[in-house]
Amino acid sequence: MASEIFRATLQHIVIVVVAVAIAAAAGIPIAIAAVRHPRWGQRFLRVIDVIQTIPSLALFGFLIPLPFIGGIGVRTAIVALVLYSLLPIVRNTVIGITGIDPLIREAAIVMGMTDRQRLLGVELPLAMPAILTGLRVATVIAIGVATIGAAVGGGGLGTLIFRGVAMVDTARILSGALPAAGLALLADLLFSGIEKLAARRWGRIP
Amino acid sequence: MASAVAIDSVSLIAGDRTILRDVTLHIAPGESVALIGRSGAGKTTLLRLLNGLATPTSGVVTIDGAPMSGDLAARRRRIGTMLQAPALFPHRTIYENVATVPRLLGWDEDRTRNAARELLAQLELPFDRFASRFPRSLSGGEQQRVGIARAMIAEPPLLLCDEPFSAVDPLVRRELQESFIRLRDRGGVTMVFVTHDLAEALRVGERVVLVDDGAVVCDEPRARFLASEHSLVRRFLDAARIPEAS
Numbered sequence: 001m002a003s004e005i006f007r008a009t010l011q012h013i014v015i016v017v018v019a020v021a022i023a024a025a026a027g028i029p030i031a032i033a034a035v036r037h038p039r040w041g042q043r044f045l046r047v048i049d050v051i052q053t054i055p056s057l058a059l060f061g062f063l064i065p066l067p068f069i070g071g072i073g074v075r076t077a078i079v080a081l082v083l084y085s086l087l088p089i090v091r092n093t094v095i096g097i098t099g100i101d102p103l104i105r106e107a108a109i110v111m112g113m114t115d116r117q118r119l120l121g122v123e124l125p126l127a128m129p130a131i132l133t134g135l136r137v138a139t140v141i142a143i144g145v146a147t148i149g150a151a152v153g154g155g156g157l158g159t160l161i162f163r164g165v166a167m168v169d170t171a172r173i174l175s176g177a178l179p180a181a182g183l184a185l186l187a188d189l190l191f192s193g194i195e196k197l198a199a200r201r202w203g204r205i206p
Numbered sequence: 207m208a209s210a211v212a213i214d215s216v217s218l219i220a221g222d223r224t225i226l227r228d229v230t231l232h233i234a235p236g237e238s239v240a241l242i243g244r245s246g247a248g249k250t251t252l253l254r255l256l257n258g259l260a261t262p263t264s265g266v267v268t269i270d271g272a273p274m275s276g277d278l279a280a281r282r283r284r285i286g287t288m289l290q291a292p293a294l295f296p297h298r299t300i301y302e303n304v305a306t307v308p309r310l311l312g313w314d315e316d317r318t319r320n321a322a323r324e325l326l327a328q329l330e331l332p333f334d335r336f337a338s339r340f341p342r343s344l345s346g347g348e349q350q351r352v353g354i355a356r357a358m359i360a361e362p363p364l365l366l367c368d369e370p371f372s373a374v375d376p377l378v379r380r381e382l383q384e385s386f387i388r389l390r391d392r393g394g395v396t397m398v399f400v401t402h403d404l405a406e407a408l409r410v411g412e413r414v415v416l417v418d419d420g421a422v423v424c425d426e427p428r429a430r431f432l433a434s435e436h437s438l439v440r441r442f443l444d445a446a447r448i449p450e451a452s
Contacts, residue, residue, distance in 0.1 A: 101293070103289055103290065103291050103293040104293050104294075104295065104296070106259070106289060106293065107289055107293040107294075107295070108295075109259065109282070110257050110259065110282055110285075110287035110289070111282065111283070111287070111306050111307050111310065111356075112279045112280065112281070112282035112283030112284075112307065112310050113279065113306075113310065114279045117310070122295060122297075125297045126295075126296070126297060201297070
């Protein structure tokens with residue numbers, strides 16, 4: 001039993017980390033593009049807003065019949081988690097960049113920084129506290145949604161919960177539920193710590 | 207001699223608002239010009255033409271003989287700009303802030319460090335005490351002085367200032383003006399200084415240009431400006447007079 005919980009927890013962590021990493025790798029560049037092209041950006045934000053409102057079990061249901069990305073298994077679970085993680089990451093990155101004092105952005109321009117130098121040297125560092133908040137929210141949501149991912153064969157701690165429900169076995173349900181809740185709390189604490197460090201480094205209180 | 211700055215028949219229209227109407231202004235190398243006018247007169251826009259933050263609807267802006275177009279980033283490294291606030295980068299130390307333009311220009315570290323040390327010392331910010339601190343731990347006046355250092359370290363031949371000292375008290379303001387003028391007078395820097403404070407305009411500008419409703423209405427050397435009969439000039443001079451105690 002113990003090794004089963006350990007394996008499920010590990011699997012859960014891998015699914016969440018992979019999904020949030022993909023969402024960040026896509027979401028941060030999307031947010032940068034959205035700030036550069038506000039009209040296009042607003043439209044895109046509305047689309048991912050809508051995705052966020054789809055109940056998770058329904059989203060899994062939509063994904064199963066899709067070719068390549070869908071089906072039964074861990075891939076479908078990860079795709080759904082990426083879609084859910086996108087909104088907090090994109091939204092917070094946009095807020096982080098647009099929230100920078102316009103005079104500071106202007107200072108970077110008038111000193112002769114190129115677009116790229118401004119982005120990497122000024123905008124992203126100053127948006128970092130907000131980006132970290134987005135990653136924290138995305139991770140916590142993903143840990144929760146991943147438990148439901150077990151319904152489409154995604155594995156992880158949800159498998160124990162669903163099996164426990166089917167067997168009317170409270171101990172088994174808790175053997176999945178407690179580690180899942182613990183993971184969420186741990187992730188929240190971890191990111192809060194990093195946010196505080198970043199705020200101290202970059203001089204902002206999130 | 208060729209002008210350091212030439213604004214030729216420039217108009218700027220934003221939406222249905224005319225911000226500049228057919229402005230022509232030539233500034234010789236080494237000249238100090240104060241742009242003065244009421245809020246919204248167009249003086250800040252006129253200044254922003256010179257670092258490419260504003261683009262004319264018609265007309266041409268020429269800096270050092272070359273029109274302000276194309277790769278502006280490289281051009282801006284040779285133009286010192288002071289904005290309305292010091293706008294220091296909060297995530298960079300004082301030294302890193304001051305070193306911004308030298309690093310963009312590819313100076314080696316020793317040269318940058320020596321220039322920063324010397325300049326900060328002249329501004330009464332001892333390098334060893336300030337270099338590794340972050341802007342938020344400095345007072346408003348100290349931040350302003352770092353802003354001066356950051357704009358001037360690479361000794362740009364052209365210096366643009368947009369009411370840089372508007373947010374500090376009159377005594378600190380006076381000190382800043384003086385250290386600023388001392389630095390300016392080191393070399394033949396061409397300077398354009400926007401202000402709505404006539405006393406400041408007369409202190410830093412050898413030539414005063416009054417802008418009103420998007421046009422230049424008076425453009426005279428300091429002494430002639432003071433004697434001008436133009437009604438808006440008179441109103442500015444009257445407003446600046448300190449009432450005598452009775």
